[in-house]
Amino acid sequence: MAYYNVCPDCGCTLDPGEKCDCRKGKAKEQEFFSRHLKTERESGQLAFVFDSREGSHEEKMCV
Numbered sequence: 001m002a003y004y005n006v007c008p009d010c011g012c013t014l015d016p017g018e019k020c021d022c023r024k025g026k027a028k029e030q031e032f033f034s035r036h037l038k039t040e041r042e043s044g045q046l047a048f049v050f051d052s053r054e055g056s057h058e059e060k061m062c063v
Contacts, residue, residue, distance in 0.1 A: 004013045007020035014020055037046050 003016060005016065005018070006013055007022060010020065010022040012020050012022065036049050038049050039045070040047050
């Protein structure tokens with residue numbers, strides 16, 4: 001019989017004392033999308049942002 005813990009967030013089986021990193025991955029993914037997707041003001045559609053400099057996303061949107 002194996003002994004393991006189950007992550008309450010993602011259901012992953014963990015070794016005793018092991019910490020699940022599912023929350024860190026979700027936060028990193030959310031941060032990535034918040035930097036690379038913006039909503040166009042006129043149409044309300046999502047647009048990719050290819051330029052990572054802050055404040056210049058308006059000019060660099062792909063429509």
